[in-house]
Amino acid sequence: xxxxxxxxxxxxxxxxxxxxxxxxxxxxxxxxxxxxxxxxxxxxxxxxxxxxxxxxxxxxxxxxxxxxxxxxxxxxxxxxxxxxxxxxxxxxxxxxxxxxxxxxxxxxxxxxxxxxxxxxxxxxxxxxxxxxxxxxxxxxxxxxxxxxxxxxxxxxxxxxxxxxxxxxxxxxxxxxxxxxxxxxxxxxxxxxxxxxxxxxxxxxxxxxxxxxxxxxxxxxxxxxxxxxxxxxxxxxxxxxxxxxxxxxxxxxxxxxxxxxxxxxxxxxxxxxxxxxxxxxxxxxxxxxxxxxxxxxxxxxxxxxxxxxxxxxxxxxxxxxxxxxxxxxxxxxxxxxxxxxxxxxxxxxxxxxxxxxxxxxxxxxxxxxxxxxxxxxxxxxxxxxxxxxxxxxxxxxxxxxxxxxxxxxxxxxxxxxxxxxxxxxxxxxxxxxxxx
Numbered sequence: 001x002x003x004x005x006x007x008x009x010x011x012x013x014x015x016x017x018x019x020x021x022x023x024x025x026x027x028x029x030x031x032x033x034x035x036x037x038x039x040x041x042x043x044x045x046x047x048x049x050x051x052x053x054x055x056x057x058x059x060x061x062x063x064x065x066x067x068x069x070x071x072x073x074x075x076x077x078x079x080x081x082x083x084x085x086x087x088x089x090x091x092x093x094x095x096x097x098x099x100x101x102x103x104x105x106x107x108x109x110x111x112x113x114x115x116x117x118x119x120x121x122x123x124x125x126x127x128x129x130x131x132x133x134x135x136x137x138x139x140x141x142x143x144x145x146x147x148x149x150x151x152x153x154x155x156x157x158x159x160x161x162x163x164x165x166x167x168x169x170x171x172x173x174x175x176x177x178x179x180x181x182x183x184x185x186x187x188x189x190x191x192x193x194x195x196x197x198x199x200x201x202x203x204x205x206x207x208x209x210x211x212x213x214x215x216x217x218x219x220x221x222x223x224x225x226x227x228x229x230x231x232x233x234x235x236x237x238x239x240x241x242x243x244x245x246x247x248x249x250x251x252x253x254x255x256x257x258x259x260x261x262x263x264x265x266x267x268x269x270x271x272x273x274x275x276x277x278x279x280x281x282x283x284x285x286x287x288x289x290x291x292x293x294x295x296x297x298x299x300x301x302x303x304x305x306x307x308x309x310x311x312x313x314x315x316x317x318x319x320x321x322x323x324x325x326x327x328x329x330x331x332x333x334x335x336x337x338x339x340x341x342x343x344x345x346x347x348x349x350x351x352x353x354x355x356x357x358x359x360x361x362x363x364x365x366x367x368x369x370x371x372x373x374x375x376x377x378x379x380x381x382x383x384x385x386x387x388x389x390x391x392x393x394x395x396x397x398x399x400x401x402x403x404x405x406x407x408x409x410x411x412x413x414x415x416x417x418x419x420x421x422x423x424x425x426x427x428x429x430x431x432x433x434x435x
Contacts, residue, residue, distance in 0.1 A: 120154065
């Protein structure tokens with residue numbers, strides 16, 4: 001006797017379009033990544049200043065790698081800033097206006113930085129000459145091979161070397177994007193071929209960053225190159241590759257192409273991805289990546305440090321960048337086990353109002369942290385590499401968040417509104433080439 005057929009599954013098959021990553025509009029979950037990066041850097045600086053990150057043991061080792069927040073910032077810039085160029089290159093259409101892009105970047109970064117730089121220079125560095133002030137206000141002091149400052153920058157601005165790297169990337173991105181577009185156009189064929197070419201190009205950029213490390217150590221050590229763009233190119237390339245993959249997923253035919261499969265896998269497995277990021281972080285906390293202070297002392301150690309930075313940035317950002325838009329989430333209330341399985345818990349965590357608030361003011365957190373840290377330690381009479389991490393971290397974090405909030409409210413937002421009100425020159429469309 002033939003057994004009865006099983007009843008049909010009442011659950012309709014998932015629409016592949018509902019699993020595509022968000023590529024337009026504001027991605028709230030990425031605000032949480034910015035908040036995480038800013039707080040990691042803050043914790044690192046307090047731990048270094050108090051000596052906690054230099055102490056023996058696992059806690060000191062883990063605190064010493066809070067600087068891994070910097071690769072997160074770099075990868076986020078690569079993802080968000082290169083995405084319009086990646087979209088245009090895959091579609092074979094003109095890219096964004098370079099003039100408008102540079103104008104927006106300058107207004108986004110410089111006014112708040114100038115406020116903090118002026119504060120730090122007046123408090124601790126007012127004895128220097130006009131040349132030094134110009135170098136600070138143009139973020140070019142890192143290119144002075146005979147620096148007039150101690151450490152990584154003028155007192156109170158020691159973290160700004162990474163902002164100088166960011167600005168260097170902003171300036172170089174239009175040229176990098178143009179080269180990648182030309183490289184992709186030679187592939188012929190359709191969007192798939194151009195997307196694969198762009199991924200190859202981002203891999204070459206990462207390889208160029210590894211090659212730049214050779215110049216940093218051979219034939220003679222050049223420690224000042226640690227604060228320059230070339231060695232960090234791979235960290236930006238990670239975000240650029242994610243941008244290419246997210247755009248490619250929208251243009252890939254069928255539901256089982258490599259870009260769409262990777263998007264679904266990473267978006268639905270954030271626990272695995274962040275678990276791998278934690279493993280990479282622990283490895284980076286060992287002597288494999290060099291000493292616990294700024295810089296590295298050899299090519300192979302520098303290469304290991306760069307590799308762990310790339311992997312950490314990818315595993316933290318990718319599952320967030322590949323999430324579909326919030327309005328694509330099912331409207332029904334689902335059990336907690338299902339939410340854990342499909343990754344929506346990560347979006348909810350990073351898009352929480354607290355995470356989003358800290359993400360919005362993350363630039364101010366980055367800018368003000370050394371000023372607040374030094375004012376607090378001067379007020380309490382502490383010397384460098386002494387004191388208690390737990391005694392300092394609370395007041396320094398609170399003071400930094402307050403100043404960051406004020407800066408966002410009275411500097412960043414007014415400048416952004418003014419920039420939006422300025423009429424932009426429309427860009428002439430390029431003539432369409434025959435197929």
